[in-house]
Amino acid sequence: MKTLLQSLTLFLVFFFPLFAFAISPLPSWNDGTSKQDIINFVTAVTSKSSSDYVDPRERIAVFDNDGTLWSEQPAYFQLFFAMDRVKNMAAAHPEWKTTQPFQAVLEGDLKAVAASGEKGILELVMTTHAGMTTDEFVDITKEWFKTARHPTLNKPYTKLVFKPMLELLDYLRANDFKIFIVSGGGVEFMRPWVEEVYGVLPEQVVGSSIVTAFEMRDGTPVLIRKPKLDFIDDKAGKPVGINQHIGRRPIFAFGNSDGDLQMLQWTTLGGGGKRFAGIVHHTDREREFAYDKDSHMGRLDKALVEAGKNGWTVVDMKKEWKVIYP
């Protein structure tokens, strides 16, 4: 017959490790400033006794995608999709051989493509994304994600998401946060796979878009994707997109570049109450990529200065993340 003490000891020996594992969030994050900042914030806004308590309906968290939830080097993944589409469509467009940025794509000159700037890239992307119905575009996107591989890491793009960030999404959801992706990328490029990869519903994705037009074709309604920009969800466009789509101010935001600066400002400054802003700083040349203020893609310069001024959390990937990819 066991004594009470023996029973308790047995219980602790066998079950405590399991219990500890179950309650320890963010296992791929090293114990450090960023992990502690996140946990402190979530604890403060979810403890009913806290003066910083926030009603679950107001727990809106927004995440940039490129460079924040997955990699964005040597170029935005959507750009590789667009470049593959350009190659497929080139036979019908002989003029592309001498027109930038198409020429650069056909010559495989990624540097020249990047040099066309964010607007040039978006133009390239939008042009190759139009001329079909929305349903057809979903099929094209899904097919590409099934077969395409990253040019240097040689993996499917949806495997190049950051494991520590997936854990952060889970941790926030477990604490009744509603998560939105707010990306400069095309909203219809992301929606077909975000649910499977991030657990984020299609209706919780805000992104850039091209104009679509409703038509009845032989009695069947379709939406035609037009080669015309509708909205660029980047920089000052991000708070606009957040307000237009969500209609509430987030209390938690994560980005990685100057394109996210206004979103981080909108989330943290002047809204009242406790707020969190985080920046993923790409410092890991060995395991991922190292870049900030001199990068064409995901330039991080002003936002890093503002982070220092405003007490935002800056994640040093190399020091703070145990692993990068799942």
Place this chain on the structure above:
Amino acid sequence: MKTLLQSLTLFLVFFFPLFAFAISPLPSWNDGTSKQDIINFVTAVTSKSSSDYVDPRERIAVFDNDGTLWSEQPAYFQLFFAMDRVKNMAAAHPEWKTTQPFQAVLEGDLKAVAASGEKGILELVMTTHAGMTTDEFVDITKEWFKTARHPTLNKPYTKLVFKPMLELLDYLRANDFKIFIVSGGGVEFMRPWVEEVYGVLPEQVVGSSIVTAFEMRDGTPVLIRKPKLDFIDDKAGKPVGINQHIGRRPIFAFGNSDGDLQMLQWTTLGGGGKRFAGIVHHTDREREFAYDKDSHMGRLDKALVEAGKNGWTVVDMKKEWKVIYP
């Protein structure tokens, strides 16, 4: 000692009425075609054994607002808000005395306002809705809803919602539908009160919008509402707005006018699987208003013809609703 039969009888006598009440949906709807159509559809898509079963994540329902969830006569309620704003702002705009549709507003000539057409009305609305921050506009809206009364029914506007439709929203939610409002009205005009009145979250409202612009004002981020149309969520704009905002095709849609025709087509035709489209037909001159193809506001003409062709459910308010308002 009671027999089993006695126990069962007692149980039925005391608990059956309660039980029956709990499982009978749509109590304000008379038993009839529309109620049966709705229940049949919901039963079909939620029964796991049904060949029409739909995964809860795909149970997207969209509702028009004006004339579908609340009244819209003698004019859209947002128009009364705009007219009150015009009167407040008129001192600073002497030119309005001789400019339509402002002149008509200042002269209280609702007919002339209506005659300026949907586009004229939207212009009027948008003009009076700009020139402040989004936060300031929320305050203005909330204040107006607190004090304003309908000109003929003399009730707060948020009390002029249709009780049978509130029950329908509850019934769908109880069956794991996610409900979106898809309205020609301004998205920021609706968001401050839809949660309290309809139980619909602000992020589940799609509507017309004006341009907003991000600015830092003395270190505080603001969104300024500009006097420029951004998007009209009406007619062919409704499927565009649904696709842009939700990114999935609804399986259930309810409207009341030709402005909803394309939304009903987009929901029901060519998407595959079982779909539902409903139209509220305003037939009750005594308890609400009676109008269809000859009305300036909420004209119902083509959509009624299409309803007949496509087997959509047309609700005869007078015959099918026991009560109109809560």
